[in-house]
Amino acid sequence: MLVMIETHVVNALLFASLKDETPFKVLTFVNGLVAPSFLFCAGFGLAISLRRRWAEFVGFGKPLWRYLFRLAFIMVVAYSLHLPFFSLRRMRGLTESQWIPFFQVDILQVIVVTLLFLILLACAVRNRSVFRSAALLVALAVVCLTPIVNGMDFSQLPIWLRPYLSAQYRSQFPLFPWSAFLISGTVVGFYFMDASDWQAIWMKWFACSAAAGIALSLLAEALPVNLYPNHNFWHGSPDFFFVRLGLIGLPLAGLWYYERGKRGSAFSLVALFGRESLLVYVLHLLVVYGYTYEWSFVRLFGPTLSYPECLGLFAALTISMYIVAYVWHRLKGWNMRAAQAVEVAALGSIVAAFILK
Structure with missing residues (x-):
């Protein structure tokens, strides 16, 4: 979440001429790992x-219905x-072309x-082992089909x-290939927890697999053979996907070893932002990109x-x-009903303002 805030601040506010220089291009590549990491963790x-x-x-x-309700809430947000x-x-007077920005797909969708x-x-397979294998196959299918889907015309849909299918329609995060990062996180999560008695060994295997994935993907890219027409390494290629997945896996393995045996504070910056990720995500986007608000960056x-x-500005926004997040987390810990009342009141006020304005 920290790097995501930095990414949005720099991309929105950095002077245009500086974006043509090498430091920004390097920073852009590093920042480009934020979204895949966010999806993987989800x-x-x-x-x-x-x-x-x-x-x-x-x-x-009941846990299923609570989870589905939360997903519906996130989609509305x-x-x-x-x-x-x-x-x-x-909003009632918008033309179809004016609705296009509203329907663009971002990471939350x-x-x-x-x-x-x-x-x-x-719910369909009802077996954990079958689910894990099926999810892995789906992730591989999404990765392999992405170059094909990217070349298709969906204008009649x-x-x-x-926007869910192609970046051609003002979509920053079409499902191909971005959903594969999330599905990969689920598959890795299941394998990791199934290895509860030998997680240290499993994590070494995971780190080696991540490194091997990077090396093999770069090697495959260097070969004079392309499986897809109009091949572009940087836009939807399976090779680039596995490079990014490996670059996510290596630091995650390192963090696991670093945190192993330590008792971190529940109110550390990373821990708190992780627990209140939706709140921090929405608020920082409004502060940085809120075009309808005069106080936005x-x-x-x-x-x-x-x-x-x-x-x-990144430091000031992070502190804010x-x-x-700290106040909200404390309020929920002190009195959940009070927190829910605040949440309902805030959401009700926003909806009322939207209707009456």
Whole structure:
């Protein structure tokens, strides 16, 4: 989450001429691992939930319905972030072309749709081993089909569906290949927890597999043979997917060894941002990209800042997000009903303002 905040601040505010220089290109490649990592961790989180309450999920118990309700809430939030106007009255007069930005697909939509698919898959197969294998096959299918899907024309599909399938329709995160990162996280999560008695050995194997995946993918790219027409390593190729997946896996293995045996604070920056990731994600996006708000960074500054100035705003925003996350987490720990009342009141106020404005 920290690197995600930095990515958004720099991309939105850095002076345009600086983006043509080598340091920004290197930073862009590193920052490009943020979204795959976020998706991978979301999938790993699903693995934890399913592994602990498998019978209740596949048996359509209360945990399943609570999880589905949360997914529905996240989807509403995801589309709300794309409102062209914060006014129901003005929204009614939009033309079809003006609706396009609203229906663009970002990372939250990918998370919701992919998690929903995996839950339905689990309920269908009802066996953990079968689910794990089926999810792995789906991930491989998504990766291998991405170059083909990217070349297809989806213009005849509904305006809300096209962005899920191709980046041609103002979609930053089409399901091909981005859903495969999340599914990979779920598969790895299941294998990791199944190795509860020998996790240290399994983690070494995982790190070696990640390194091998990077090496083999780069080697395959260097070969004078392409399986796909119009091959582009940087745009949807399986080779680039496995390079990024390996670059995610290596630091995750390192972090596991670093944290092994340590008792981290529940209120450390990383831990707190992990627990309150949705809150931090939504708030920092509004602060940075809230085009309809005069106090947003893009309205106040625009792409006019240097690296030190971006760093200063990143630090200030991180501190602010930590304070908000800390207060909210404390409130939930002190009195969950009070926190729910605050949540309902805040959401009700937002909806009322949207309707009445």
